[in-house]
Amino acid sequence: MCTTCGCDGEKITLKPVHATSPETCAHAEQRVYTPTTTLRKLDVGTSLMAANRAVADDNRDKLSRRNILAINLLSSPGAGKTSLLVKTLTDWQSPAPRQVIEGDQQTAHDAERIASTGTPALQINTGKGCHLDSRMIQSALQMQPASDNSVLFIENVGNLVCPANFDLGETHKVVILSVAEGDDKPLKYPDAFYHASLMIISKTDLLNYVDFDVGRCIQYARSINAGIKIIQLSVKDGSGLSDWHHWLDHQLEALQQAESTEMTSRDG
Ligand SMILES: Nc1nc2c(ncn2[C@@H]2O[C@H](COP(=O)(O)OP(=O)(O)OP(=O)(O)O)[C@@H](O)[C@H]2O)c(=O)[nH]1
Numbered sequence: 001m002c003t004t005c006g007c008d009g010e011k012i013t014l015k016p017v018h019a020t021s022p023e024t025c026a027h028a029e030q031r032v033y034t035p036t037t038t039l040r041k042l043d044v045g046t047s048l049m050a051a052n053r054a055v056a057d058d059n060r061d062k063l064s065r066r067n068i069l070a071i072n073l074l075s076s077p078g079a080g081k082t083s084l085l086v087k088t089l090t091d092w093q094s095p096a097p098r099q100v101i102e103g104d105q106q107t108a109h110d111a112e113r114i115a116s117t118g119t120p121a122l123q124i125n126t127g128k129g130c131h132l133d134s135r136m137i138q139s140a141l142q143m144q145p146a147s148d149n150s151v152l153f154i155e156n157v158g159n160l161v162c163p164a165n166f167d168l169g170e171t172h173k174v175v176i177l178s179v180a181e182g183d184d185k186p187l188k189y190p191d192a193f194y195h196a197s198l199m200i201i202s203k204t205d206l207l208n209y210v211d212f213d214v215g216r217c218i219q220y221a222r223s224i225n226a227g228i229k230i231i232q233l234s235v236k237d238g239s240g241l242s243d244w245h246h247w248l249d250h251q252l253e254a255l256q257q258a259e260s261t262e263m264t265s266r267d268g
């Protein structure tokens with residue numbers, strides 16, 4: 001049993017999914033937040049997280065040396081991660097090649113949705129596991145290598161708790177919260193919001209039908225992570241998608257700038 005979250009990580013399978021795959025679907029109070037992970041079995045927990053971090057650092061090093069922007073999407077089940085990815089892969093005007101790693105306990109449904117856009121997709125099934133870890137990403141990248149100067153989207157297992165604490169070596173974590181889930185989630189599940197560079201408030205087309213106070217949600221999120229960027233969008237009506245595209249463009253530019261600065265310092 002995983003000491004952090006209760007999953008055991010057994011029976012993990014990785015499967016590249018192609019568009020032409022013969023397989024088909026079967027189918028406020030304000031407060032200061034300090035991130036803490038309370039582990040009773042301290043030795044085991046420490047080594048588990050340390051081992052994950054070591055591989056994550058290696059992933060990050062390899063990705064950044066090849067100028068690959070890696071975005072790790074976290075959310076509860078059904079907040080709209082795959083829908084946003086599918087829309088992004090078809091609508092985002094960027095010359096950068098993309099590929100996707102999908103994490104779910106079971107099925108290849110999401111990788112099949114991604115592959116239908118013509119984008120390389122690899123499905124990781126975690127079995128009883130409730131999060132991706134850095135070793136899974138390392139294996140996935142060996143099976144489906146990413147090209148230089150590209151964007152790697154990683155859709156984590158739908159879960160707002162455990163994925164937050166497992167560094168994959170990504171450039172940024174992005175947390176998605178749909179308006180149907182309630183505006184207090186940043187306070188109830190703070191780790192995901194603390195570690196994310198960006199919070200996406202999704203399904204804004206439903207705002208008239210649910211009690212979701214956007215201002216309060218933003219206030220809660222900033223009480224956990226003062227620097228978090230926020231984008232509101234709807235895949236259904238298209239509002240806010242250009243903000244998301246601009247954010248991605250900006251991250252690619254930042255990566256390229258960091259690379260050229262490093263090259264200059266190496267050469268000089
Ligand atoms: N109204 C509305 N529905 C949406 C929007 N985005 C996604 N959905 C719906 O929300 C449901 C879940 O969407 P997914 O994209 O599968 O969510 P997910 O986060 O990938 O789900 P898991 O991978 O199972 O965690 C689907 O029925 C989508 O059609 C949106 O912007 N507005």
Ligand SMILES: [Mg+2]
Pocket residue numbers: 081082083110155
């Ligand atoms: Mg999904």
